[in-house]
Amino acid sequence: MREITADAREQACDLLTFIDASPSPWHAVASCKQRLLAAGFQRLEEVDRWQLEPGGRYFVVRGGSSIVAFTLGETPLLDTGLTLVGAHTDSPGLRVKPRPAEDSAGVVRLGVEVYGGPILATFSDRDLGLAGRVMVRTGSGIESRLVHLDEPLLRLPNLAIHMNREVNEAGLKFNKQTELPLLLGIGEAGRSADERFRQPVAAAAGVAPEALMTWELVACDTQKGAFWGVDREFVANGQLDNLASCHAALSALLATQRPTQTCIVALFDHEEVGSESAVGAGGSLVGDLLQRIALQAGLDVEDQRRLLARSFFISADMAHAWHPNFPAAYEPCHRVQVNAGPVIKSNANQRYSTGADTAALFMAICEQAGVPCQQYAHRTDLGCGSTIGPIVAARLGIPAVDVGSPMWAMHSARESAGVLDHHYMIRALSAAFSA
Incomplete structure:
Protein backbone atom coordinates (compact mmCIF):
# COMPACT_ATOMS: atom_id res chain seq x y z
CA MET A 1 0.00 0.00 0.00
CA ARG A 2 1.23 3.47 -0.85
CA GLU A 3 1.80 5.98 1.93
CA ILE A 4 -1.29 7.86 3.04
CA THR A 5 -0.50 11.51 2.53
CA ALA A 6 -1.82 14.41 4.59
CA ASP A 7 -3.92 15.42 1.58
CA ALA A 8 -5.55 11.99 1.39
CA ARG A 9 -6.20 12.01 5.13
CA GLU A 10 -7.78 15.46 4.90
CA GLN A 11 -10.04 14.40 2.03
CA ALA A 12 -11.19 11.31 3.95
CA CYS A 13 -11.89 13.45 7.02
CA ASP A 14 -13.95 15.81 4.88
CA LEU A 15 -15.83 12.83 3.47
CA LEU A 16 -16.81 11.70 6.98
CA THR A 17 -17.92 15.24 7.83
CA PHE A 18 -19.99 15.35 4.63
CA ILE A 19 -21.70 12.03 5.41
CA ASP A 20 -22.36 12.93 9.05
CA ALA A 21 -24.11 16.09 7.86
CA SER A 22 -26.11 14.16 5.23
CA PRO A 23 -28.25 11.51 6.95
CA SER A 24 -30.91 11.61 4.21
CA PRO A 25 -30.99 12.39 0.47
CA TRP A 26 -32.47 15.81 1.24
CA HIS A 27 -29.65 16.58 3.66
CA ALA A 28 -27.09 15.33 1.12
CA VAL A 29 -28.39 17.82 -1.45
CA ALA A 30 -28.41 20.57 1.17
CA SER A 31 -24.75 19.77 1.96
CA CYS A 32 -23.89 19.94 -1.75
CA LYS A 33 -25.76 23.25 -2.15
CA GLN A 34 -23.83 24.76 0.74
CA ARG A 35 -20.49 23.80 -0.79
CA LEU A 36 -21.47 24.94 -4.27
CA LEU A 37 -22.70 28.33 -3.10
CA ALA A 38 -19.54 28.83 -1.05
CA ALA A 39 -17.52 28.15 -4.23
CA GLY A 40 -19.43 30.77 -6.21
CA PHE A 41 -21.89 28.54 -8.10
CA GLN A 42 -25.21 30.13 -9.02
CA ARG A 43 -28.49 28.33 -8.39
CA LEU A 44 -30.88 27.98 -11.31
CA GLU A 45 -34.60 27.23 -11.06
CA GLU A 46 -36.25 24.92 -13.57
CA VAL A 47 -39.28 27.23 -13.80
CA ASP A 48 -37.14 30.20 -14.93
CA ARG A 49 -35.62 31.03 -18.29
CA TRP A 50 -31.89 30.50 -18.11
CA GLN A 51 -29.17 32.88 -19.22
CA LEU A 52 -25.90 30.94 -19.12
CA GLU A 53 -22.58 32.71 -19.46
CA PRO A 54 -19.38 31.17 -20.89
CA GLY A 55 -17.31 29.82 -18.02
CA GLY A 56 -20.32 30.08 -15.70
CA ARG A 57 -20.81 27.74 -12.73
CA TYR A 58 -24.36 26.68 -11.96
CA PHE A 59 -26.54 24.10 -10.24
CA VAL A 60 -30.18 23.06 -10.24
CA VAL A 61 -32.14 21.03 -7.67
CA ARG A 62 -35.17 18.86 -8.36
CA GLY A 63 -37.45 17.58 -5.61
CA GLY A 64 -34.98 18.51 -2.89
CA SER A 65 -33.13 15.20 -3.20
CA SER A 66 -31.42 15.38 -6.62
CA ILE A 67 -28.94 17.99 -7.78
CA VAL A 68 -26.97 18.70 -10.94
CA ALA A 69 -23.99 21.08 -10.92
CA PHE A 70 -21.99 22.14 -13.95
CA THR A 71 -19.20 24.39 -15.15
CA LEU A 72 -19.39 25.61 -18.73
CA GLY A 73 -16.18 25.02 -20.66
CA GLU A 74 -14.13 27.68 -22.37
CA THR A 75 -14.31 26.04 -25.81
CA PRO A 76 -17.45 25.39 -27.93
CA LEU A 77 -19.39 22.30 -26.88
CA LEU A 78 -19.00 20.53 -30.21
CA ASP A 79 -15.21 20.90 -30.13
CA THR A 80 -14.73 18.89 -26.94
CA GLY A 81 -18.05 17.31 -25.97
CA LEU A 82 -18.76 17.22 -22.25
CA THR A 83 -17.88 15.02 -19.30
CA LEU A 84 -20.69 13.89 -17.02
CA VAL A 85 -20.18 12.14 -13.68
CA GLY A 86 -23.24 10.60 -12.06
CA ALA A 87 -23.85 9.19 -8.58
CA HIS A 88 -26.79 8.80 -6.20
CA THR A 89 -27.83 10.45 -2.95
CA ASP A 90 -29.97 7.67 -1.47
CA SER A 91 -28.94 4.64 0.59
CA PRO A 92 -30.81 1.48 1.66
CA GLY A 93 -32.43 1.58 5.06
CA LEU A 94 -35.67 1.98 6.98
CA ARG A 95 -38.23 4.67 6.12
CA VAL A 96 -40.93 5.80 8.56
CA LYS A 97 -44.48 5.18 7.37
CA PRO A 98 -47.04 8.01 6.97
CA ARG A 99 -48.94 6.91 10.10
CA PRO A 100 -46.26 5.01 11.99
CA ALA A 101 -46.98 5.24 15.71
CA GLU A 102 -48.78 2.55 17.67
CA ASP A 103 -49.03 1.62 21.36
CA SER A 104 -48.17 -2.06 21.70
CA ALA A 105 -48.88 -3.22 25.26
CA GLY A 106 -47.60 0.04 26.68
CA VAL A 107 -44.60 0.48 24.35
CA VAL A 108 -44.72 3.04 21.54
CA ARG A 109 -43.43 1.63 18.24
CA LEU A 110 -42.88 3.24 14.85
CA GLY A 111 -43.79 1.30 11.75
CA VAL A 112 -41.12 1.38 9.04
CA GLU A 113 -40.87 0.33 5.44
CA VAL A 114 -37.75 -1.28 3.99
CA TYR A 115 -36.16 1.01 1.40
CA GLY A 116 -33.96 -0.77 -1.13
CA GLY A 117 -31.88 -3.73 -0.01
CA PRO A 118 -30.30 -3.04 3.38
CA ILE A 119 -28.66 -5.71 5.54
CA LEU A 120 -31.46 -5.57 8.08
CA ALA A 121 -29.56 -7.33 10.87
CA THR A 122 -27.03 -4.48 10.99
CA PHE A 123 -29.73 -2.03 12.11
CA SER A 124 -30.44 -3.99 15.29
CA ASP A 125 -29.07 -2.82 18.67
CA ARG A 126 -27.86 0.48 17.21
CA ASP A 127 -28.56 3.99 18.46
CA LEU A 128 -30.91 5.34 15.80
CA GLY A 129 -32.16 8.85 15.15
CA LEU A 130 -34.48 10.32 12.53
CA ALA A 131 -33.70 12.53 9.55
CA GLY A 132 -35.42 13.74 6.42
CA ARG A 133 -37.93 16.33 5.37
CA VAL A 134 -41.29 17.25 6.86
CA MET A 135 -44.10 19.27 5.34
CA VAL A 136 -45.48 21.83 7.79
CA ARG A 137 -48.39 24.25 7.72
CA THR A 138 -47.39 27.84 8.42
CA GLY A 139 -49.12 31.21 8.32
CA SER A 140 -47.82 31.74 4.81
CA GLY A 141 -48.66 28.28 3.46
CA ILE A 142 -47.04 24.85 3.27
CA GLU A 143 -43.27 24.63 3.78
CA SER A 144 -40.71 21.84 3.50
CA ARG A 145 -38.22 21.72 6.37
CA LEU A 146 -35.27 19.45 7.06
CA VAL A 147 -35.02 17.71 10.42
CA HIS A 148 -32.18 15.71 11.94
CA LEU A 149 -32.69 14.17 15.35
CA ASP A 150 -29.12 12.98 15.85
CA GLU A 151 -29.41 11.79 19.44
CA PRO A 152 -30.42 8.17 20.20
CA LEU A 153 -34.19 8.19 19.84
CA LEU A 154 -35.08 4.77 18.43
CA ARG A 155 -33.88 1.21 18.74
CA LEU A 156 -34.46 -2.23 17.25
CA PRO A 157 -33.54 -4.50 20.17
CA ASN A 158 -32.58 -8.05 19.41
CA LEU A 159 -34.48 -11.00 20.78
CA ALA A 160 -32.42 -12.67 23.52
CA ILE A 161 -30.60 -15.83 22.48
CA HIS A 162 -32.60 -17.72 25.12
CA MET A 163 -35.64 -17.27 22.87
CA ASN A 164 -33.79 -17.62 19.56
CA ARG A 165 -31.34 -20.47 20.14
CA GLU A 166 -30.57 -20.95 16.43
CA VAL A 167 -29.62 -17.34 15.71
CA ASN A 168 -25.89 -18.05 15.38
CA GLU A 169 -26.50 -20.97 13.03
CA ALA A 170 -29.53 -19.77 11.08
CA GLY A 171 -28.64 -16.08 11.04
CA LEU A 172 -30.46 -13.05 12.37
CA LYS A 173 -33.71 -12.53 10.46
CA PHE A 174 -36.60 -10.10 10.90
CA ASN A 175 -40.15 -10.31 9.64
CA LYS A 176 -40.39 -7.01 7.78
CA GLN A 177 -43.94 -6.29 8.95
CA THR A 178 -44.08 -7.52 12.54
CA GLU A 179 -40.48 -7.46 13.83
CA LEU A 180 -38.99 -4.28 12.33
CA PRO A 181 -41.04 -1.54 14.07
CA LEU A 182 -38.65 0.65 16.04
CA LEU A 183 -39.13 1.24 19.77
CA LEU A 184 -39.66 4.91 20.65
CA GLY A 185 -40.67 4.96 24.31
CA ILE A 186 -43.12 3.94 27.00
CA GLY A 187 -46.73 4.89 26.44
CA GLU A 188 -48.19 7.63 28.61
CA ALA A 189 -51.70 7.94 29.96
CA GLY A 190 -53.52 10.78 28.26
CA ARG A 191 -51.08 10.99 25.32
CA SER A 192 -51.54 8.93 22.18
CA ALA A 193 -48.70 7.14 20.44
CA ASP A 194 -49.07 9.61 17.56
CA GLU A 195 -48.58 12.54 19.92
CA ARG A 196 -45.46 10.92 21.40
CA PHE A 197 -43.99 10.61 17.89
CA ARG A 198 -44.98 14.04 16.63
CA GLN A 199 -43.60 16.00 19.59
CA PRO A 200 -39.83 15.52 18.97
CA VAL A 201 -40.21 15.75 15.19
CA ALA A 202 -42.19 18.97 15.43
CA ALA A 203 -39.67 20.43 17.86
CA ALA A 204 -36.85 19.66 15.41
CA ALA A 205 -38.85 21.40 12.66
CA GLY A 206 -39.56 24.41 14.86
CA VAL A 207 -43.35 24.07 14.75
CA ALA A 208 -46.16 22.85 16.95
CA PRO A 209 -47.07 19.16 16.60
CA GLU A 210 -50.42 19.97 15.00
CA ALA A 211 -48.59 21.88 12.22
CA LEU A 212 -46.96 18.67 10.95
CA MET A 213 -48.72 17.51 7.81
CA THR A 214 -46.62 14.62 6.51
CA TRP A 215 -43.00 13.51 6.22
CA GLU A 216 -40.30 11.48 4.53
CA LEU A 217 -38.05 10.27 7.34
CA VAL A 218 -35.24 7.73 7.52
CA ALA A 219 -33.94 5.91 10.58
CA CYS A 220 -30.32 7.04 10.74
CA ASP A 221 -27.36 5.80 12.75
CA THR A 222 -26.22 8.38 15.32
CA GLN A 223 -22.64 7.08 15.45
CA LYS A 224 -20.26 9.42 13.66
CA GLY A 225 -17.83 8.33 10.97
CA ALA A 226 -14.39 7.18 12.06
CA PHE A 227 -10.97 6.09 10.90
CA TRP A 228 -9.90 2.56 11.82
CA GLY A 229 -7.12 0.04 11.22
CA VAL A 230 -3.62 -0.26 12.60
CA ASP A 231 -2.52 2.73 10.51
CA ARG A 232 -5.99 4.31 10.39
CA GLU A 233 -6.03 3.41 6.73
CA PHE A 234 -9.78 2.69 6.59
CA VAL A 235 -12.94 4.70 7.19
CA ALA A 236 -16.25 3.49 8.60
CA ASN A 237 -19.61 5.21 8.31
CA GLY A 238 -23.12 4.73 7.08
CA GLN A 239 -24.01 5.61 3.48
CA LEU A 240 -20.53 5.27 1.98
CA ASP A 241 -22.63 3.72 -0.78
CA ASN A 242 -23.02 6.15 -2.36
CA LEU A 243 -22.25 9.43 -0.63
CA ALA A 244 -18.53 8.68 -1.04
CA SER A 245 -19.00 8.89 -4.82
CA CYS A 246 -21.12 12.05 -4.46
CA HIS A 247 -18.38 13.65 -2.37
CA ALA A 248 -15.63 12.58 -4.79
CA ALA A 249 -17.50 13.90 -7.82
CA LEU A 250 -18.36 17.19 -6.16
CA SER A 251 -14.80 17.61 -4.84
CA ALA A 252 -13.42 17.05 -8.33
CA LEU A 253 -15.82 19.58 -9.87
CA LEU A 254 -15.06 22.21 -7.24
CA ALA A 255 -11.33 21.74 -7.84
CA THR A 256 -11.71 22.18 -11.62
CA GLN A 257 -11.12 25.83 -12.47
CA ARG A 258 -11.77 27.21 -15.97
CA PRO A 259 -12.06 23.82 -17.73
CA THR A 260 -11.72 23.49 -21.48
CA GLN A 261 -14.79 21.27 -21.72
CA THR A 262 -18.14 21.52 -19.97
CA CYS A 263 -18.11 19.44 -16.76
CA ILE A 264 -21.27 18.14 -15.08
CA VAL A 265 -21.99 16.29 -11.83
CA ALA A 266 -25.46 14.74 -11.51
CA LEU A 267 -26.49 13.27 -8.16
CA PHE A 268 -29.80 11.41 -8.27
CA ASP A 269 -32.22 10.06 -5.70
CA HIS A 270 -33.98 6.66 -5.89
CA GLU A 271 -31.13 4.60 -7.37
CA GLU A 272 -31.62 1.97 -4.67
CA VAL A 273 -35.23 1.39 -5.76
CA GLY A 274 -34.84 1.46 -9.54
CA SER A 275 -34.39 5.16 -10.48
CA GLU A 276 -37.80 5.40 -12.15
CA SER A 277 -39.04 8.71 -10.73
CA ALA A 278 -39.02 12.40 -11.56
CA VAL A 279 -35.89 12.84 -9.43
CA GLY A 280 -34.25 9.54 -10.38
CA ALA A 281 -31.74 8.78 -13.10
CA GLY A 282 -34.59 7.27 -15.11
CA GLY A 283 -36.35 10.62 -15.16
CA SER A 284 -35.78 13.62 -17.38
CA LEU A 285 -33.53 15.71 -15.12
CA VAL A 286 -30.17 15.27 -16.79
CA GLY A 287 -31.64 15.13 -20.31
CA ASP A 288 -33.55 18.34 -19.68
CA LEU A 289 -30.41 20.04 -18.38
CA LEU A 290 -28.25 18.95 -21.31
CA GLN A 291 -30.85 20.15 -23.77
CA ARG A 292 -31.07 23.55 -22.09
CA ILE A 293 -27.28 23.90 -22.08
CA ALA A 294 -27.20 22.97 -25.78
CA LEU A 295 -29.97 25.42 -26.67
CA GLN A 296 -28.12 28.20 -24.85
CA ALA A 297 -25.09 27.34 -27.00
CA GLY A 298 -27.20 27.61 -30.17
CA LEU A 299 -27.08 23.90 -31.04
CA ASP A 300 -29.92 22.49 -33.12
CA VAL A 301 -31.30 18.97 -32.74
CA GLU A 302 -28.67 17.36 -34.97
CA ASP A 303 -25.82 19.16 -33.20
CA GLN A 304 -27.20 18.03 -29.85
CA ARG A 305 -26.92 14.42 -30.97
CA ARG A 306 -23.38 15.08 -32.23
CA LEU A 307 -22.54 16.58 -28.83
CA LEU A 308 -23.68 13.47 -26.94
CA ALA A 309 -21.77 11.18 -29.29
CA ARG A 310 -18.60 13.15 -28.49
CA SER A 311 -19.18 13.11 -24.72
CA PHE A 312 -18.35 10.70 -21.90
CA PHE A 313 -20.40 9.55 -18.91
CA ILE A 314 -18.78 8.16 -15.75
CA SER A 315 -21.22 6.36 -13.47
CA ALA A 316 -19.58 6.49 -10.04
CA ASP A 317 -20.89 3.99 -7.52
CA MET A 318 -19.08 1.85 -4.98
CA ALA A 319 -17.49 -1.56 -5.71
CA HIS A 320 -17.21 -4.84 -3.83
CA ALA A 321 -13.79 -5.25 -2.20
CA TRP A 322 -12.41 -8.74 -1.72
CA HIS A 323 -13.20 -9.98 1.79
CA PRO A 324 -10.53 -12.37 3.14
CA ASN A 325 -13.09 -14.11 5.39
CA PHE A 326 -15.34 -15.00 2.43
CA PRO A 327 -13.07 -15.81 -0.53
CA ALA A 328 -15.65 -18.11 -2.14
CA ALA A 329 -17.96 -15.13 -2.76
CA TYR A 330 -15.67 -13.64 -5.41
CA GLU A 331 -14.64 -14.26 -8.99
CA PRO A 332 -11.10 -15.71 -8.64
CA CYS A 333 -9.32 -13.34 -11.03
CA HIS A 334 -11.18 -10.20 -9.94
CA ARG A 335 -10.25 -9.79 -6.29
CA VAL A 336 -10.46 -6.06 -5.83
CA GLN A 337 -8.29 -4.76 -3.00
CA VAL A 338 -9.00 -1.87 -0.63
CA ASN A 339 -6.61 1.09 -1.01
CA ALA A 340 -5.49 -0.15 -4.43
CA GLY A 341 -7.36 2.32 -6.64
CA PRO A 342 -10.64 2.92 -8.49
CA VAL A 343 -12.48 -0.10 -9.82
CA ILE A 344 -13.83 -0.48 -13.37
CA LYS A 345 -16.96 -2.64 -13.16
CA SER A 346 -18.03 -4.85 -16.08
CA ASN A 347 -20.97 -7.18 -16.69
CA ALA A 348 -21.78 -9.01 -19.91
CA ASN A 349 -25.52 -8.68 -19.22
CA GLN A 350 -25.27 -4.88 -19.07
CA ARG A 351 -25.89 -4.48 -15.38
CA TYR A 352 -23.00 -2.04 -15.71
CA SER A 353 -22.53 0.31 -18.66
CA THR A 354 -18.84 -0.47 -19.23
CA GLY A 355 -17.55 -1.55 -22.64
CA ALA A 356 -13.98 -2.40 -23.59
CA ASP A 357 -13.61 1.02 -25.23
CA THR A 358 -14.89 3.00 -22.26
CA VAL A 392 -28.46 7.14 -18.18
CA ALA A 393 -26.37 5.71 -21.02
CA ALA A 394 -29.47 4.23 -22.67
CA ARG A 395 -31.52 7.40 -22.35
CA LEU A 396 -28.80 9.71 -23.63
CA GLY A 397 -27.01 7.43 -26.09
CA ILE A 398 -23.68 8.43 -24.59
CA PRO A 399 -20.50 6.33 -24.15
CA ALA A 400 -20.33 5.31 -20.49
CA VAL A 401 -18.27 3.46 -17.91
CA ASP A 402 -19.14 2.21 -14.43
CA VAL A 403 -16.50 2.76 -11.75
CA GLY A 404 -16.32 2.88 -7.97
CA SER A 405 -14.15 2.79 -4.90
CA PRO A 406 -13.83 -0.64 -3.24
CA MET A 407 -15.63 -1.17 0.05
CA TRP A 408 -16.71 -3.79 2.56
CA ALA A 409 -20.20 -4.45 3.96
CA MET A 410 -22.12 -2.70 1.19
CA HIS A 411 -25.69 -1.91 2.35
CA SER A 412 -24.82 -2.39 6.01
CA ALA A 413 -25.76 0.28 8.53
CA ARG A 414 -21.99 0.69 9.00
CA GLU A 415 -19.82 0.32 5.89
CA SER A 416 -16.04 0.47 5.42
CA ALA A 417 -13.70 1.73 2.70
CA GLY A 418 -10.10 2.85 2.17
CA VAL A 419 -8.61 6.29 2.82
CA LEU A 420 -6.38 6.10 -0.25
CA ASP A 421 -9.17 4.94 -2.55
CA HIS A 422 -11.21 8.06 -1.92
CA HIS A 423 -8.16 10.19 -2.67
CA TYR A 424 -7.54 8.19 -5.85
CA MET A 425 -11.14 8.61 -7.02
CA ILE A 426 -11.05 12.38 -6.57
CA ARG A 427 -7.82 12.54 -8.56
CA ALA A 428 -9.23 10.33 -11.34
CA LEU A 429 -12.43 12.35 -11.67
CA SER A 430 -10.45 15.58 -11.60
CA ALA A 431 -8.35 14.24 -14.47
CA ALA A 432 -11.51 13.34 -16.39
CA PHE A 433 -12.80 16.90 -16.02
CA SER A 434 -9.43 18.30 -17.14
CA ALA A 435 -9.04 16.06 -20.19
Missing part, protein backbone atom coordinates in the same frame (compact mmCIF):
# COMPACT_ATOMS: atom_id res chain seq x y z
CA ALA A 359 -12.89 0.86 -19.82
CA ALA A 360 -9.74 1.66 -21.79
CA LEU A 361 -10.62 5.34 -21.74
CA PHE A 362 -10.98 5.33 -17.94
CA MET A 363 -7.71 3.42 -17.62
CA ALA A 364 -6.05 6.19 -19.59
CA ILE A 365 -7.62 8.79 -17.30
CA CYS A 366 -6.21 6.98 -14.25
CA GLU A 367 -2.79 6.86 -15.89
CA GLN A 368 -3.00 10.59 -16.52
CA ALA A 369 -3.93 11.13 -12.85
CA GLY A 370 -1.12 8.89 -11.65
CA VAL A 371 -3.41 6.51 -9.76
CA PRO A 372 -3.76 2.72 -10.02
CA CYS A 373 -7.01 1.14 -11.17
CA GLN A 374 -8.59 -2.30 -10.89
CA GLN A 375 -11.22 -4.34 -12.73
CA TYR A 376 -14.18 -6.19 -11.27
CA ALA A 377 -16.65 -8.81 -12.47
CA HIS A 378 -19.21 -10.60 -10.31
CA ARG A 379 -19.30 -14.36 -9.80
CA THR A 380 -21.28 -15.88 -12.65
CA ASP A 381 -23.51 -17.87 -10.29
CA LEU A 382 -24.50 -14.82 -8.20
CA GLY A 383 -26.91 -12.08 -9.18
CA CYS A 384 -25.17 -8.81 -9.96
CA GLY A 385 -26.39 -5.44 -8.74
CA SER A 386 -26.75 -2.50 -11.08
CA THR A 387 -26.27 1.27 -11.12
CA ILE A 388 -27.51 4.41 -12.83
CA GLY A 389 -24.92 3.74 -15.56
CA PRO A 390 -27.00 1.64 -17.99
CA ILE A 391 -30.09 3.81 -17.38
